[in-house]
Every structure is written in structure tokens, then in C-alpha cells.
Amino acid sequence: MFKSPWVCSRCLIRTCRSGSRRTTRFHSSQSSTSSKAIYPALLTRARKIAAEYKTVSEQLLDDYDVNSAKKTGELAPVANALKRWEDANESRRELRALLDDPTTDSELRVLAAEDLDTSTQQLNEASQSLTKSLVPKNPSDDLPCLIEIRPGAGGGEATLFAEDLLGMYRAYCSERGLRTKILNLESVDSGGISEAILEVESPGAYGTLRCEAGVHRVQRVPATETKGRTHTSSAAVMVLPSFPSSQPDESLRIDVNDPNSDFFIDPKEVRLDVMRASGAGGQHVNKTESAVRLTHIPTSTVVAIQESRSQIANREKAWQVLRSRLAQVRKEAREEEMLKLRRSVVGVARIGRGDKIRTYNWGQQRITDHRSGMTVHGIEGILAGGANLEKLMVSVREWMVEREVEDMIVAAESA
Amino acid sequence: MPRLPRSLVAKAWRQDPLLPLLLRPCRDLGSARCELRWLKEHAAKVIKTASNKTHKSVLHQLCKQRARGKPLQYLIGSEYFGPIEIACRPGVLIPRPETAASVTYLIEQFCHKKSADLTENLKVLDLCSGTGCISLLFAHLFPFDQTKVSDLQVVGVDISKTALSLANLNRQKLMDLEPTTTSTSARRAEVEFILGDLRSDDSSRTGYSDLMEFLRLEGPVWDIIISNPPYISPKAFNTDTTRSVRNFEPRLALVPQISQQGLSDEEHGDVFYPQLLEIAEHVSSKILLMEVADMAQAERIAKVAKSWSKWDGVEIWCDEPAFDGHQKCSEVVEGVQVRGRGDGRSVFCWRGDAKIWLGK
Numbered sequence: 001m002f003k004s005p006w007v008c009s010r011c012l013i014r015t016c017r018s019g020s021r022r023t024t025r026f027h028s029s030q031s032s033t034s035s036k037a038i039y040p041a042l043l044t045r046a047r048k049i050a051a052e053y054k055t056v057s058e059q060l061l062d063d064y065d066v067n068s069a070k071k072t073g074e075l076a077p078v079a080n081a082l083k084r085w086e087d088a089n090e091s092r093r094e095l096r097a098l099l100d101d102p103t104t105d106s107e108l109r110v111l112a113a114e115d116l117d118t119s120t121q122q123l124n125e126a127s128q129s130l131t132k133s134l135v136p137k138n139p140s141d142d143l144p145c146l147i148e149i150r151p152g153a154g155g156g157e158a159t160l161f162a163e164d165l166l167g168m169y170r171a172y173c174s175e176r177g178l179r180t181k182i183l184n185l186e187s188v189d190s191g192g193i194s195e196a197i198l199e200v201e202s203p204g205a206y207g208t209l210r211c212e213a214g215v216h217r218v219q220r221v222p223a224t225e226t227k228g229r230t231h232t233s234s235a236a237v238m239v240l241p242s243f244p245s246s247q248p249d250e251s252l253r254i255d256v257n258d259p260n261s262d263f264f265i266d267p268k269e270v271r272l273d274v275m276r277a278s279g280a281g282g283q284h285v286n287k288t289e290s291a292v293r294l295t296h297i298p299t300s301t302v303v304a305i306q307e308s309r310s311q312i313a314n315r316e317k318a319w320q321v322l323r324s325r326l327a328q329v330r331k332e333a334r335e336e337e338m339l340k341l342r343r344s345v346v347g348v349a350r351i352g353r354g355d356k357i358r359t360y361n362w363g364q365q366r367i368t369d370h371r372s373g374m375t376v377h378g379i380e381g382i383l384a385g386g387a388n389l390e391k392l393m394v395s396v397r398e399w400m401v402e403r404e405v406e407d408m409i410v411a412a413e414s415a
Numbered sequence: 416m417p418r419l420p421r422s423l424v425a426k427a428w429r430q431d432p433l434l435p436l437l438l439r440p441c442r443d444l445g446s447a448r449c450e451l452r453w454l455k456e457h458a459a460k461v462i463k464t465a466s467n468k469t470h471k472s473v474l475h476q477l478c479k480q481r482a483r484g485k486p487l488q489y490l491i492g493s494e495y496f497g498p499i500e501i502a503c504r505p506g507v508l509i510p511r512p513e514t515a516a517s518v519t520y521l522i523e524q525f526c527h528k529k530s531a532d533l534t535e536n537l538k539v540l541d542l543c544s545g546t547g548c549i550s551l552l553f554a555h556l557f558p559f560d561q562t563k564v565s566d567l568q569v570v571g572v573d574i575s576k577t578a579l580s581l582a583n584l585n586r587q588k589l590m591d592l593e594p595t596t597t598s599t600s601a602r603r604a605e606v607e608f609i610l611g612d613l614r615s616d617d618s619s620r621t622g623y624s625d626l627m628e629f630l631r632l633e634g635p636v637w638d639i640i641i642s643n644p645p646y647i648s649p650k651a652f653n654t655d656t657t658r659s660v661r662n663f664e665p666r667l668a669l670v671p672q673i674s675q676q677g678l679s680d681e682e683h684g685d686v687f688y689p690q691l692l693e694i695a696e697h698v699s700s701k702i703l704l705m706e707v708a709d710m711a712q713a714e715r716i717a718k719v720a721k722s723w724s725k726w727d728g729v730e731i732w733c734d735e736p737a738f739d740g741h742q743k744c745s746e747v748v749e750g751v752q753v754r755g756r757g758d759g760r761s762v763f764c765w766r767g768d769a770k771i772w773l774g775k
């Protein structure tokens with residue numbers, strides 16, 4: 001199964017991972033001799049898609065149809081990337097022919113040799129963007145999301161850090177005009193929080209923020225520490241795609257009653273508890289408790305919401321959170337399959353939600369993301385959701401696309 | 416009431432100096448924190464309208480009143496009743512979530528295939544209507560699209576003028592300003608509140624005969640009666656109600672006011688139910704839903720209703736009637752089913768056409 005393509009995919013992965021920062025170096029050391037051929041199976045797929053694009057867009061000229069129009073919109077990036085790749089490939093081939101031809105005069109030869117370098121670089125870039133264009137779009141990326149934050153190891157420091165992270169994401173969102181709403185906030189008596197659920201209501205929030213999921217680690221001297229020792233603690237961040245029950249944008253509406261949807265939950269499997277203290281009810285008491293707790297019995301998933309004075313509003317929010325959590329579990333189970341496959345092929349582990357993804361070092365004012373390897377400086381700016389956080393997130397998103405490319409290649413190889 | 420542990424008060428104070436005030440009525444930190452958040456939101460709204468007051472002073476005032484036991488709903492001026500927000504004012508009972516659960520469950524009974532047979536003009540009485548919450552929730556939830564009902568008429572009756580004007584305010588807020596958003600404009604709900612006296616135990620009370628006359632003229636048939644009458648006995652009022660209820664909510668809404676002598680404490684608490692059963696006969700109701708204090712009262716009233724042998728079925732609904740647990744349908748008294756979980760919360764009687772509507 002993994003004969004010659006094996007090497008090929010390896011070198012493609014390397015190219016991807018090195019990213020733009022290293023292309024030049026890579027390029028000059030390898031010179032123009034090695035061609036950055038795109039993985040053949042992917043090229044075949046790209047050609048198929050381009051052919052389909054051609055047929056559909058021709059049909060569209062005769063007979064306009066919304067679905068076909070949508071389809072061409074989806075196929076176009078691949079067709080365009082393929083076109084660019086073919087152009088680059090062709091011009092490179094011509095230059096080569098020129099150089100290989102003994103009758104070519106020496107002046108022209110010098111020019112052609114210079115051009116070959118540029119055109120090889122162009123071909124590399126075209127290969128990369130063609131590969132990336134083939135990565136299937138994650139349909140959840142267009143959705144709003146929920147960010148759940150919980151303290152991890154480190155006691156009181158962790159609860160304080162969890163609160164810092166909440167502030168960071170709220171600031172990040174408000175800076176960029178993303179609407180947020182607190183769905184649940186549980187403060188800890190000694191300071192900090194034990195749980196926060198932040199809803200980011202703007203469409204596309206999941207695509208923007210999903211790179212934040214994982215364990216965030218903090219290194220700092222706690223206020224209570226007398227000897228000035230640095231402590232290490234952590235907080236876990238989960239980012240889940242969500243769809244409010246009232247989704248105004250039709251194209252984002254997900255049918256939660258469709259049993260095939262990740263978001264489907266059989267109501268019979270959910271127990272609803274309204275949290276009312278025992279004792280007399282009815283006219284005897286006028287309690288204000290509106291908290292609602294949902295338990296998904298098969299998975300023992302529990303969601304409790306007490307944000308609003310309206311029990312119905314709390315119930316709706318609880319369902320929304322429960323759906324998102326279960327959908328995530330289902331998605332992860334599917335990805336786990338993919339991961340197993342990939343481990344056997346590439347031997348690289350994916351960073352899961354239990355892995356530490358980023359370190360915030362207070363003393364050195366340094367924040368490092370362990371996935372992209374990027375480091376930025378200035379804790380305050382980061383916690384205020386500033387430009388450096390965006391920079392980190394962009395680097396991680398790129399890193400994630402590279403991982404998806406790997407997945408895609410593995411899938412193509414094992415197909 | 417047991418004193419709050421000092422450590423808890425200190426802890427609360429460290430989080431927010433206002434929290435200990437709220438700890439007094441709430442008793443636990445979690446609820447106190449929620450209430451503080453809601454009061455803060457409310458204070459922010461108040462100062463937007465009434466200037467020259469600072470957020471801090473408004474909030475402090477609110478917390479101090481709450482510490483003395485004034486219900487949060489009176490301070491904020493509303494309570495959620497199912498999905499609708501009902502305005503609340505001192506002098507009128509605050510709607511309870513259990514009542515909303517019963518009304519919602521009743522409506523769910525009509526979301527049944529055979530409910531299509533409900534009459535075209537459905538007439539509903541809400542006796543002892545208070546804020547008007549039951550009438551308004553019924554109209555709000557009614558499934559016009561699943562029945563052939565085109566005209567829904569709901570009339571709420573209360574003896575208190577304060578309650579009446581608040582109910583009218585609530586109707587305005589919920590119905591006049593946002594006309595019913597039902598699918599077809601031809602189908603409409605009309606809600607009206609009138610002053611009336613349900614008690615006929617004393618000939619000096621003319622309200623009752625006036626009410627009966629009104630019901631005969633406007634009816635004469637009223638298909639459904641829903642009622643959450645005063646049902647707390649004088650003794651239970653002193654021992655079983657919380658301070659906030661006892662000191663701040665109207666006694667008229669909680670304990671039946673009677674002139675008869677020689678009734679036992681229990682009989683005093685039950686006094687409204689025979690009256691409701693009688694009215695149901697006068698206006699030929701097919702469904703009667705009466706809220707009660709607990710399972711003991713539910714059993715007593717269910718027994719009385721059964722003994723009238725005019726109803727095809729009598730059931731007891733609990734706090735969470737929709738809860739489908741193992742004890743879905745246990746039987747307490749002969750032929751009386753219990754639905755849901757929690758304490759006994761209402762007695763439900765039906766007969767005649769209601770059998771079809773409810774898919775029985």
C-alpha cells in the first residue's frame with residue numbers, strides 16, 4: 001500500500017510544516033533540481049474536481065440552479081488552484097527544455113537558469129495551495145461556538161488563571177465585534193472560577209476559535225507565595241460548535257431532530273431536573289431558583305445552567321450546551337479512528353484536548369504555543385485579547401491546516 | 416430560622432460586601448450570587464431611567480430590602496411564568512413555577528391527534544386570577560394550529576382590585592402590544608379580567624350572584640376551568656410558609672377569607688374547592704384543573720370530586736406532571752391516578768367531550 005508515495009507524502013508534509021518561513025532556505029539548499037511534485041493521488045482528485053467544475057459551470061450557463069451554483073462555488077477554489085499549478089508546471093517544463101537543449105545560447109541559458117529558480121518556487125507554492133484547497137472544509141467552521149473554561153491542576157492559582165482566560169476571550173471577542181454571552185459562570189469562594197461557559201454567537205466563531213481548545217499552562221508567582229517561587233498551574237479550554245435554537249441564518253440551521261446529525265439527542269435519554277430545594281412548594285414559598293440541570297443518561301453528561309431568572313431560558317441554554325458537548329464527543333470518536341490510521345502511517349500524534357497547547361510565563365512575559373512553536377511577548381496584551389493573541393491564533397490555524405493536509409494524504413493513501 | 420454560620424458570612428463578604436445581605440433570605444451562597452447578579456442588572460436598568468441616583472446607592476437599597484425578606488420579584492417587578500414575563504407588584508401573589516408547569520402540561524394534553532375535535536369557540540375560566548398569569552400563559556401556549564379552535568376566550572376572575580389592575584397591565588403588555596403571533600390571523604385569543612367573588616357562604620356577599628349571572632350570559636357553557644385559589648389553612652400559614660411569603664405577599668391570596676364558624680383548620684384550607692366544583696356544574700365545564708397545597712389536600716379534594724360522580728375521570732398531578740418516571744401512574748385513592756413527580760400539586764377532572772380532546 002505504501003510504496004513510492006510514502007516518500008513523496010513525507011516530503012510534502014515537510015514542505016507544509018516548514019511553511020513560508022522556511023521555504024526559501026529549503027529551496028536554495030535543494031536548488032532547482034528536485035521538483036515539488038504534488039502527491040499523485042491528490043492530483044488525480046484535483047483533476048476530477050476540476051472536470052466536474054467545468055461540467056457544472058457549463059450546465060449553469062444553460063440552466064441556472066441554486067444548488068449547482070452553490071456547488072461551483074465550492075469546487076472553484078480547487079479548479080483555480082489546479083490551473084495555477086498546471087501553469088507553473090508548464091512554464092517550468094519549458095525552461096527545463098530550454099536548459100536541456102544544447103543549442104540554447106549562453107545568454108539565454110543564464111536567464112533561463114534564473115527563471116527556473118523563481119518558477120520552481122512558484123510551483124512549490126502552487127502545490128501547497130492546491131493541496132490545501134483539497135482539504136475538505138469543516139462544516140462546523142461557520143457556526144457560532146461555546147468556550148468552556150475550567151481550572152486544571154494548581155488549586156487556587158488555576159481558578160484565577162481560568163478567570164484570566166475568560167477575560168482574555170471576552171476581550172478578544174469584543175475587540176473583533178464578536179457577540180458573546182455568558183451561559184454559566186461559577187465563581188469560587190476563594191477567588192477565580194470553577195467553570196465558565198461563554199457563548200460566541202457570531203457565525204464563524206467556531207472556525208476562528210477552535211484553535212484555542214486544549215490545556216493552557218501558566219507559570220507565575222502566586223500573590224500568596226512568600227518565598228517568590230514560581231508555580232505552574234493550568235486551565236482547560238474546550239471549544240464546541242454550537243447552534244442556538246433560533247438560528248436566523250438559514251444556511252447555518254442544523255436540524256437537531258435529524259437522527260443522523262451529530263447534534264441529535266433522543267429526548268428520552270435526557271433527564272431534566274429543576275433545582276428546587278425540598279420542602280413545601282406552591283404558595284408556601286416564593287423561591288427564585290431557576291436553575292436547570294440536564295443529564296444525558298447513556299453518557300452521564302451533566303449540564304447545569306442558572307444564568308437567567310427564566311427557567312425556560314435556562315433549559316434552552318442547557319440543551320444547547322448538551323448538544324454541543326455530545327456532538328463533540330461524537331466527532332472526536334470519528335477523529336480517533338482517523339488518528340489511529342494516521343499514527344500507523346506517519347507516526348505523529350495529534351495534540352488532543354488533554355495535551356498542553358500553550359504556556360503563559362509571567363516572569364518572562366512570554367507566551368509560547370506548543371503546536372505552531374510561535375512565541376510572543378507581553379502578558380497584558382495577550383490577556384486583553386490584543387494583536388499578539390491574534391498572531392498566535394493565526395499561526396495555530398495554519399498549523400491545523402497542515403495537520404489536516406496530513407490527514408488527507410493518509411486518507412488518500414489508505415483509500 | 417437557624418443563624419447563618421459566621422464563616423459563610425465572612426466568605427460571602429470577601430466576595431462582595433453586599434452578598435451577606437442576600438445570604439439572609441437565600442441561605443446559600445450560590446443563590447445569593449445569582450440574586451446579586453440579577454439585582455445588579457436591574458439596578459443598571461433603573462438608573463438609566465431615573466438619573467441623579469448612583470448605581471451603588473440603588474443597588475444597596477435593593478439588597479437591604481431583600482435582606483428584610485422582600486421578594487426579589489417585587490423588587491425587580493416581574494417573574495417568569497413559563498416563557499412569558501409577568502409583571503409583579505406588592506399586594507398581588509407572585510406566580511409560582513409549579514402553576515406554570517400544570518398549565519403547560521394541560522396544554523400539552525391538547526397537542527394530541529384527536530384534539531382537532533376541540534370546539535371552534537373554546538371558553539376558559541381562570542378563577543382567582545391574581546396577576547393573570549394562568550390566563551395569559553394559556554392563551555400564549557394554546558396550539559391553534561393543531562386544533563380547529565378559531566376563537567379562544569379566556570376570562571380571569573378575582574376579588575382584588577389591585578390584582579385586577581395588574582392583570583390588565585399584564586394583558587396589555589403581552590397581548591395588546593404584541594398581537595398573537597399565531598399562524599392564521601383568523602384564529603385569535605381574547606383575554607379579559609373581571610372583578611368577582613367566588614364565595615357564596617355569606618348572603619352579604621353579592622359578588623357571587625353577579626358573577627354567576629355574568630357567566631350565564633356570556634356562556635352559558637365554559638369548557639375549561641383552571642383555578643389556583645387560596646388553599647393554605649390558618650395554621651399552615653403560620654408554620655409552613657416562609658417569612659418572605661408571610662410578611663410580604665397578600666394573605667387574601669393565600670388563606671381563604673371566610674365568615675363561617677366552626678370549621679376545622681383543614682376544612683378552612685379546603686373551603687374553595689366545593690365552590691369550584693359547584694361552579695363547574697353551573698357552567699357545564701368539561702375540564703376542571705385546581706391547584707392544591709400538597710398530596711394530602713390533593714387526596715382529600717380528589718375524593719370529594721370523585722364522590723360527586725359527575726366526572727369521568729379524576730387525576731392528581733404533581734409538581735412536575737410531565738415527568739415520565741417509573742411512578743408515572745400510581746393510584747392513591749380508588750380510581751385516582753397520580754402523574755409526574757414531586758408533591759401533589761393539582762387535581763384534574765374531566766368528562767364528556769374532554770375525553771376526545773384529551774385522547775383518553
Ligand SMILES: C[S@@+](CC[C@H](N)C(=O)[O-])C[C@H]1O[C@@H](n2cnc3c(N)ncnc32)[C@H](O)[C@@H]1O
Pocket residue numbers: 283507508509510511514542543544545546547548549572573574575578611612613614643644645646667668669672
Ligand atoms: C393564590 S392566588 C392565585 C393568583 C394567580 N392565579 C396565580 O396562580 O398566581 C389567589 C387569588 O384569589 C383571589 N381571591 C381570594 N378570595 C377570592 C374570592 N372570594 N373570589 C375571587 N377571588 C378571590 C386573590 O385576590 C388572589 O389573587
